[in-house]
Amino acid sequence: MERKGISPLIAAVLLIAFTMAVAAILTAWVTTFTEETAEQVGDEGEAQVSCSFAGLSIYDASATNESYEDGISSSVSVANTGTMDFTGEGNEVTLTIVAEGRTLATDTLDISAGEVSEATFDDEDRFAVQEDVLDEIEIRVASTECPEVEDVMTIEVED
16 A cells, blocks of 8 residues: 655645744734734823823811811812813812711812812811711822822811
């Protein structure tokens, strides 16, 4: 019985064709991967550069215990100390008032570069404290677009 196989020429042609197909698939994948990665790095770099020009500062805050039933009224002044505007949806400043690990009130502020914005929580905005009259509250401001841009201040609540 005579064995027949693939001739060496056909085997070489098939091996080269298979290698070229694998190379084409890898080239397509590497090109797509490189373009996506470069775009992602560019977007992240752009965000980091723009956030490096951002700054927030709480420069004045007060809180008063009107009475146990009425809750606490508070006034906060926040300055945009950078050159980046915090205006518009998704790029505003979030102001949060926290006491004893609980969020008591939140507000969003639009602040242009170099300007000051004030937030007041009083009358119907008062946040009631259930257990005790608080001695101090923590005020936090942070950018929604640049979360690393923030400021925190702890103040005593006046009677």
